[in-house]
Amino acid sequence: MAEEEGEAGGHHVLLLPGPMQGNVNSMMKLAQLLALHHFHITFLTTDFIHRRLYRFADIHSLSQTYPNLEFKTISDGLPDDHPRSGNNALADLYSSMNSFAKPLLRDIILSQTAAKSKITCLIGDGFLGGLTADVADEVGIPLIHFRAISASCFWALFCAPNLFESNELPIRVLCLLSIIMPDRMRTESKLIEGEEDMDRIISNLPGMENILRCRDLPSFYRGTETNLVDPLKSTVFDCHQTLRARGVILNTFEDLDGPLLSQMRLKFLRVFAVGPLHAHAKTTPSTSSFWEEDRSCLTWLDSQPLKSVLYVSFGSIATVTRERLMEFWYGLVNSKKRFLWVIRPDMVAGEDNDERVAAELEEGTKERGFIVGWAPQEEVLAHKAIGGFLTHSGWNSTLESLVAGVPMICWPCFADQQINSRFVSEVWKVGLDMKDLCDRDVVEKMVNDLMVHRREEFLKSAQAMATLAHKSVSPGGSSYSSLHDLVEFIKSASR
Numbered sequence: 001m002a003e004e005e006g007e008a009g010g011h012h013v014l015l016l017p018g019p020m021q022g023n024v025n026s027m028m029k030l031a032q033l034l035a036l037h038h039f040h041i042t043f044l045t046t047d048f049i050h051r052r053l054y055r056f057a058d059i060h061s062l063s064q065t066y067p068n069l070e071f072k073t074i075s076d077g078l079p080d081d082h083p084r085s086g087n088n089a090l091a092d093l094y095s096s097m098n099s100f101a102k103p104l105l106r107d108i109i110l111s112q113t114a115a116k117s118k119i120t121c122l123i124g125d126g127f128l129g130g131l132t133a134d135v136a137d138e139v140g141i142p143l144i145h146f147r148a149i150s151a152s153c154f155w156a157l158f159c160a161p162n163l164f165e166s167n168e169l170p171i172r173v174l175c176l177l178s179i180i181m182p183d184r185m186r187t188e189s190k191l192i193e194g195e196e197d198m199d200r201i202i203s204n205l206p207g208m209e210n211i212l213r214c215r216d217l218p219s220f221y222r223g224t225e226t227n228l229v230d231p232l233k234s235t236v237f238d239c240h241q242t243l244r245a246r247g248v249i250l251n252t253f254e255d256l257d258g259p260l261l262s263q264m265r266l267k268f269l270r271v272f273a274v275g276p277l278h279a280h281a282k283t284t285p286s287t288s289s290f291w292e293e294d295r296s297c298l299t300w301l302d303s304q305p306l307k308s309v310l311y312v313s314f315g316s317i318a319t320v321t322r323e324r325l326m327e328f329w330y331g332l333v334n335s336k337k338r339f340l341w342v343i344r345p346d347m348v349a350g351e352d353n354d355e356r357v358a359a360e361l362e363e364g365t366k367e368r369g370f371i372v373g374w375a376p377q378e379e380v381l382a383h384k385a386i387g388g389f390l391t392h393s394g395w396n397s398t399l400e401s402l403v404a405g406v407p408m409i410c411w412p413c414f415a416d417q418q419i420n421s422r423f424v425s426e427v428w429k430v431g432l433d434m435k436d437l438c439d440r441d442v443v444e445k446m447v448n449d450l451m452v453h454r455r456e457e458f459l460k461s462a463q464a465m466a467t468l469a470h471k472s473v474s475p476g477g478s479s480y481s482s483l484h485d486l487v488e489f490i491k492s493a494s495r
């Protein structure tokens with residue numbers, strides 16, 4: 001590609017992903033694409049993640065393929081033995097990094113003083129929106145935010161003030177207002193909840209009017225006083241920090257999220273919709289896994305009939321109770337369909353690192369099922385034997401499924417997953433949403449609907465979306481052009 005041959009000499013970009021698998025995966029792809037445009041790239045991860053990458057990912061060969069891509073580390077501030085998965089992990093990592101990482105990041109940037117290696121642009125994960133904006137201001141370099149969550153979630157959080165004003169939030173929180181609308185402080189400080197109609201339609205979200213029900217809002221808008229206020233306050237706060245950045249990079253494409261992107265362009269200086277990042281030519285799959293990939297599942301898939309297998313995975317953070325796990329297991333077995341299931345050793349709540357749970361289930365599943373601790377997901381989804389994906393609707397998993405043309409059954413857990421699953425079922429019509437319903441009968445019915453009764457309909461719409469995704473990253477496509485704009489912007493802004 002012509003622009004890949006161009007020179008970006010002297011431009012040194014530091015990428016700081018949030019310390020989660022999905023964020024590292026997508027920012028790693030972006031790092032590769034920028035390295036191909038000859039930027040000098042520093043990929044800064046936490047010590048914990050760096051150890052994982054060295055152990056399980058192929059970052060040696062990455063360094064060889066991209067000699068201008070270097071890795072550096074920073075502490076996340078948590079003790080070594082602190083659990084970094086599970087539903088509370090995000091909150092712990094967020095508060096710890098916000099307390100510890102600011103001076104560390106500033107020192108890393110300032111220590112690169114030699115003209116040749118001076119960092120000229122920061123691409124910071126919007127998960128750490130306030131922290132990265134403060135450091136960029138202090139050291140005086142341009143900042144671009146990157147969002148690893150879906151555009152719809154980012155926008156629904158950014159629009160919290162609209163929802164508050166129109167009384168559409170399921171709760172009213174004074175501390176939220178005190179941060180994002182200090183001029184409109186209210187006297188009420190109580191959470192109003194309890195009688196919520198979760199099927200109430202939300203109308204006041206520009207670009208997605210009347211699409212969401214209350215239950216489809218990001219999970220930060222749900223919950224009880226103790227577990228809700230801080231995550232909601234901080235995620236809304238960080239979304240608003242993107243107003244301090246020179247632009248925002250989103251892992252999506254025009255044909256997927258066009259109406260939202262148009263609205264965002266009215267608020268933010270620049271919106272670079274460059275996704276699906278992993279679908280651009282020349283990025284490599286599976287370079288940043290935190291767990292060891294069990295590739296034996298690919299051999300098992302080779303012996304299965306065309307589009308006959310349901311792939312089941314709940315991403316890198318979500319945990320399930322043993323009871324819930326058993327409902328999925330009975331539902332899958334009763335559906336009589338073949339399945340490949342990822343059960344991470346730390347996935348079953350309260351039974352940390354106990355591989356026996358998966359082993360017990362596998363014993364009763366041999367006929368039609370295959371269980372692994374971690375799969376090469378991009379390759380699995382691209383395999384011809386895969387006919388559906390039961391997913392927690394994390395944004396990377398959703399995009400990977402869309403690109404592979406695989407219809408989904410969504411069982412969202414937290415963060416952007418509630419809104420992603422709504423878009424899958426109601427906007428893009430490439431699957432079914434199991435939100436807030438989960439027992440063995442529902443699982444069995446939805447598996448059969450997806451894989452048998454409505455199979456042709458879903459395969460057709462998923463295939464059509466996959467075609468649009470590939471078109472967007474091909475020469476002349478919207479994401480291809482947006483990546484080009486991003487490259488040019490970094491060069492001009494960091495002179």
Ligand code: UDX
Pocket residue numbers: 020021022023025148149150289313314315316317318342373374375376377378393394395396397398400414415416417
């Ligand atoms: C988190 C949030 O939970 C999610 O909601 C948000 O959109 C992104 O950050 P995570 O839960 O890990 O991410 O889900 P997801 O975004 O789907 O990312 C998981 C990544 O791990 C995917 O890239 C997937 O390919 C990879 N994966 C997962 C594997 O490589 N192997 C597996 O067995 C499972």
